[in-house]
Amino acid sequence: MAPAAIACAVKCGAHHRRITPPQQGHAALELLARAPAPAAAAAGELRPARCRSQTSISFARAADSPAEPRVPCRSPPSARRARAALAREGAPPAGAAAEGSVLLSGAQSRHAIFRDELVRKAFYAAEAAHRGQMRVSGDPYLQHCVETAALLAELGAGPAVVAAGLLHDTIDDAGLCYGAISDQFGVGVADLVKGVSNLSRLSKLARRNDTASRVDEADKLRTVFLAMEDARAVLIKLADRLHNMRTLDSLPKIKQQCFANETLEIFAPLANQLGILNWKEQLENLCFKYLYPEQYEELSSNLLEFYNRDMIAAAIRRLEQALQVRGLSYHTISGRHKSMYSIYSKMARKKLAMDEIYDIHGVRVILENKAECFTTLEIVHHLWPRIPGKFKDYISSPKPNGYQSLHTVVLSEETLPLEIQIRTKDMHLQAEFGIAAHWRYKQGVRNCSSSVPEMVEWVRWVVTWQCETLHVYHPYSLSLGAPPRAAICTFPSHSEDCPFAYSKRCYHSGPILVILLENEKVEHFFIFHT
Ligand SMILES: Nc1nc2c(ncn2[C@@H]2O[C@H](COP(=O)(O)OP(=O)(O)OP(=O)(O)O)[C@@H](O)[C@H]2O)c(=O)[nH]1
Numbered sequence: 001m002a003p004a005a006i007a008c009a010v011k012c013g014a015h016h017r018r019i020t021p022p023q024q025g026h027a028a029l030e031l032l033a034r035a036p037a038p039a040a041a042a043a044g045e046l047r048p049a050r051c052r053s054q055t056s057i058s059f060a061r062a063a064d065s066p067a068e069p070r071v072p073c074r075s076p077p078s079a080r081r082a083r084a085a086l087a088r089e090g091a092p093p094a095g096a097a098a099e100g101s102v103l104l105s106g107a108q109s110r111h112a113i114f115r116d117e118l119v120r121k122a123f124y125a126a127e128a129a130h131r132g133q134m135r136v137s138g139d140p141y142l143q144h145c146v147e148t149a150a151l152l153a154e155l156g157a158g159p160a161v162v163a164a165g166l167l168h169d170t171i172d173d174a175g176l177c178y179g180a181i182s183d184q185f186g187v188g189v190a191d192l193v194k195g196v197s198n199l200s201r202l203s204k205l206a207r208r209n210d211t212a213s214r215v216d217e218a219d220k221l222r223t224v225f226l227a228m229e230d231a232r233a234v235l236i237k238l239a240d241r242l243h244n245m246r247t248l249d250s251l252p253k254i255k256q257q258c259f260a261n262e263t264l265e266i267f268a269p270l271a272n273q274l275g276i277l278n279w280k281e282q283l284e285n286l287c288f289k290y291l292y293p294e295q296y297e298e299l300s301s302n303l304l305e306f307y308n309r310d311m312i313a314a315a316i317r318r319l320e321q322a323l324q325v326r327g328l329s330y331h332t333i334s335g336r337h338k339s340m341y342s343i344y345s346k347m348a349r350k351k352l353a354m355d356e357i358y359d360i361h362g363v364r365v366i367l368e369n370k371a372e373c374f375t376t377l378e379i380v381h382h383l384w385p386r387i388p389g390k391f392k393d394y395i396s397s398p399k400p401n402g403y404q405s406l407h408t409v410v411l412s413e414e415t416l417p418l419e420i421q422i423r424t425k426d427m428h429l430q431a432e433f434g435i436a437a438h439w440r441y442k443q444g445v446r447n448c449s450s451s452v453p454e455m456v457e458w459v460r461w462v463v464t465w466q467c468e469t470l471h472v473y474h475p476y477s478l479s480l481g482a483p484p485r486a487a488i489c490t491f492p493s494h495s496e497d498c499p500f501a502y503s504k505r506c507y508h509s510g511p512i513l514v515i516l517l518e519n520e521k522v523e524h525f526f527i528f529h530t
């Protein structure tokens, strides 16, 4: 049965509002909390233990005393400092540690958003709140907050999300309360910080119950994650986890493996579902390194010879020229190297040796119509010798899930196999967002409510919007300007009477961008075309 938190299915953009009433998140937490917590299986949480002397802070075990309420054993001066910092307006406080300034200027040199007033103010609040706290590695705790925020900035998130990334641990670990954050940063940022805190609690409870090791439970947990909070809180939690995974070396082996297991089962698939493939691959590769160190070493040394960094770029150039000569215009040509973990999983799944994996180097061409796909296939086979038995025509014979594309494997100039996928734009949308969506293909959809894929699709759109659109059109304020060329068109699964329902009449000529008001969460959608 689907957990309570997903009963409130997302039906359509216009009706999204908050997908779950606030109490649903708590219901989900309670559901998990009720299950017994085997102390032996309990793992450490990547949080600083606040009850130690300032110089010897280390990670506390989240489940050391499962029956006890969380003791807010923060030092009163630190909480006061944090509140005082909140009251200031983005200027460095007199006592700001010198290393804090170094961290801020380092972040500013990497991402301009760290110069934003809200973000600087959040930085000083986080600095005051975490002052004196260290990670097991010996690094200042603040560094983790900055790196989490930097990951979000890299993704293109706006000031509110980056600020919330900086503050993401201040409720749990520095004694700031929701009200104080909301007074100084607004309800939007406070909700995000609280949301991350809720997700961390849920993750901790799940770890106590060893949820990640049970496939069905892990599926449900991911669903609850997506249902209970604003998608941006999930995004911040993922950034937090990615940085924690990157800095796992200082933890004992048992904890490394516990975190890697959980990340592989819960967080990497979440990143996949949200369409943040780069983070998904980084998370998986790090898990691979900690869970299967020997296989990781062996594969990485084999790949040193096999991965060819320039080959894909060269193949794309060659194909572009050939298409140009034939007067064929295309939407995009992209390429990718298959990630280490994806290669390892495919080898394990299909019981193959590395040299039997033909898609380590891949190129994808997206065109307008079927005829152009077949012409492109001819061009490809003219450019490179094909590898026999590797051509698949999923256009004439689509896969049962509707997936359509032409696949061929050719031998590149470097005498390495190169997989080329050729499809139309509509086929590509189906392969990315529809029933044949890549995340479903990779994960399979097991036992989950039919509303889940719909919800995931929605969340992906929201994340796309958050990272790409709002920041562009509303760099600092979230006031609603007149969107360029408003039109109505959205998810294929909308109910018929929904005014924002997708309609075949709506021929969009470019990416559809989804706009929603930040402070009101998912109150309104404005869909327009570029
Ligand atoms: N989004 C999506 N992509 C798919 C689907 N099926 C296949 N693909 C893509 O197509 C690639 C190759 O699929 P196939 O040609 O069927 O090959 P295979 O039999 O799985 O294995 P190899 O030929 O060894 O790669 C995969 O690596 C995916 O990138 C699908 O249902 N959805």
Ligand SMILES: Nc1ncnc2c1ncn2[C@@H]1O[C@H](COP(=O)(O)OP(=O)(O)OP(=O)(O)O)[C@@H](O)[C@H]1O
Pocket: 277, 334, 335, 336, 337, 338, 339, 342, 346, 359, 361, 362, 363, 364, 419, 420, 421, 438
């Ligand atoms: N030939 C290709 N060209 C460009 N992108 C590709 C190609 N093949 C897959 N991709 C994309 O690369 C990303 C990573 O896919 P990954 O290599 O993990 O799996 P896959 O190749 O799609 O599936 P499988 O491992 O089952 O073969 C996905 O976004 C996928 O759509």
